[in-house]
Amino acid sequence: MVLPLLFLAFGLSTAVHSTRAAAQDAPAFTPREIGRILAHGPWPQPARPDPSNRVSGNAPAIALGERLFYSPRLSGTGAVLCASCHEPWRAYSDGRSRGVGIEPVDRNTPSVVNARLNRWFGWDGANDNLWAQSVRPLLERREMRSSAAQVAALMRGDPDLSLLYQRAFGAPPPANDEALLVDVGKALAAYLETLDSGRTPFDDFRDALARGDSAAAARYPPQAQRGLRIFIGSGKCAACHAGPNFSDAAFHRSGIASRLETGEADTGRQAGIDRLLASRYNQLGAYSDDASRTGAQLTRRASGETDAAGAFRTPGLRQVALTAPNMHDGSLATLCEVLRRHPAGESAVESDEAQPGPVALTAQERGDLLAFLATLSDADGSRMTGANPLACR
Ligand code: HEC
Ligand code: HEC
Incomplete structure (x- = not known):
């Protein structure tokens, strides 16, 4: 009896010892891993005007967009603003969990920071540009419940807004309500394009690796370094959360099924494609300022997308510690919950071999x-939150 107990005690003490050692150690990244890490930068990404929006990058339009973003008068009740x-x-x-405008809506409100880097907009990609x-x-009835007529009357009737419009677009507000509504969208988009998140400890680490500056790299916490190694390696996260904004701009099934107000399943991208193609404001339509229609290529092909049912857009992960609850329906209250449920979820859609299979993470890895x-x-x-890694057990 004594012998096995001794073995047990010995086994336990080495296990405790190696966990402690692991908690302090930073991994030594291989050249291949470093290549993968560098792919998540540089940051910030260079400004790139949106060809479908003629006031993209235009300072007076940005000023108008900022005013509008904070104006409750755009809404049908005068009480809701962006x-x-x-x-x-x-x-x-x-x-x-889910946004609340004039009434509660079906989905979680995503951050609009870094939205200029998206290829599709909304969890289902129902829009192919930022102004739409x-x-x-x-x-939207449940969000701001306005109309082209109401927005146009506000823009024409308010001397300040008319003046700002004229400065931004080089002409007084047009007589056509819908054209004016779309221009309001374009001014809002010009403003949103300026909302980049700032540099992060990860970006400093990434750039230190790029320079081969090991002293600077060593300042990045060892635990974050180990998490990063899992993220780009065994966790397979970077297969979908790719690039500088940590999103592949594609749609995947996450295993989170939700219902709409109507009681029907939220089919995500599937209904999103129908809405995209039906929209008067997509990049194929008359309101795009991109004469070449180059940006519309993916939209043209959208009807051929497979596995759209129940798929949602991979969200970018910058600022993600600040935007809980998570997922398209806000059903996971904390990042901890996400790490428990999401990697083991149905992201391994059997019919889609391009998607990585479920991953089981240990508590230490989480x-x-x-x-x-x-x-x-x-x-x-x-400064806003202070996410506490130790809270994830
Ligand atoms: C009722 C809350 C609410 C209001 C008000 C609201 N939004 Fe949103 N916003 C959402 C929700 C919810 C989504 C996700 C929509 C979806 O996927 O169907 C979203 C998505 C977005 C996105 C896409 C972000 C991305 O990464 O795809 C942008 C851009 C945006 N909103 C801009 C605006 C602007 C501009 C206004 C004001 C004119 C506004 N929103 C008003 C809740 C709101
Ligand atoms: C198959 C592609 C795929 C893989 C692999 C993947 N994700 Fe995701 N991730 C998504 C999609 C899609 C969503 C949104 C799903 C939804 O809302 O239903 C998401 C959501 C998230 C969110 C919530 C973001 C938010 O704003 O709500 C986090 C955090 C996250 N993933 C982290 C990870 C981590 C960490 C890993 C690796 C352990 C990982 N993901 C692997 C596709 C993927």
Whole structure:
């Protein structure tokens, strides 16, 4: 009896010892791993004007867009503004499971920070450009319940807004209500394009690796380094959360099924494609300022997308420690919950071999990943919350 107990005690003590050692050690990254890490930068990404929006990057349009983003007068009741849901002090989301405008809506409010880097907009990609996505909440019954006529009357009737419009677009507000509504969307989009998140501890580490500056790299916490190694390696996260904004701009099934107000299943991208193709404001339509229609290529091909049912757009992960609750329906309250449920979820859609299979993470790996995810927030962001990796058990 004594012998096995001794063995047990010995086994336990070495296990404890090696966990402790692991908690302090930073991994030595291989050249291949370093290549994968560098692919998540540089940051910030260079400004790139949106060819479908003639006031993209235009300073007076940005000023007008900022005014409009904070104006409740755009809404049907005069009580809801963009910032009611995209609250600047919550990384431009709202801390709720699902957004609440004039009435509650079906999905979680995503941050609008870094939205200029998206290829599709909304969890289902129902819009292919930022100005159409900015028009959407104005017309949505449960969000701002406005109309082209109401928005146009406000723009024409308010001397300040008319003047700002004239400065931005080089002409007084047009007589056509819908054209004016779309221009309001374009001014809002020009403003949103300026909302980049700042540099993060991860970006400093990444650039230090790029320079071969090991002293600077050593300042990045070892636990975050281990989380990063899992993220780009065994966790397979970077297969979908790819590139500088940690999104592949594609749609995947996450295993989170939700229902719409009507009681029907939220089919995500499937219904999103129908809405995209039916929209008067997509890049194929008359309101795009891109004469070449180059940006419309993916839209033309959208009807051929397979496995769209129940798929949602991979969200970017910058500032993610600040935007809980998570997922398209806000059903996971914390990042900890996400790490418990999401990697083991149905992201391994059997019919789609391109998608990585489910991954089982240990508690230690979840803690490491959380420490890494927390380093994707900028200095403003980390002052706002202070995500605590130790809380993930
Ligand atoms: C009722 C809350 C609410 C209001 C008000 C609101 N939004 Fe949103 N916003 C959302 C929700 C919810 C989504 C996700 C929509 C979806 O996937 O169907 C979203 C998505 C977006 C996105 C897409 C972000 C991305 O990464 O795809 C942008 C851009 C955006 N909103 C801009 C605006 C602008 C501009 C206004 C004001 C004109 C506004 N929103 C008003 C809740 C709101
Ligand atoms: C198959 C592609 C895929 C893989 C692999 C993947 N994700 Fe995701 N991730 C998604 C999609 C899609 C969503 C949104 C799903 C939804 O809303 O239903 C998401 C959501 C998230 C969110 C919530 C973001 C938010 O704003 O709500 C986090 C955090 C996250 N993933 C982290 C990870 C980590 C960490 C890993 C690796 C352990 C990982 N993901 C692997 C596709 C993927």
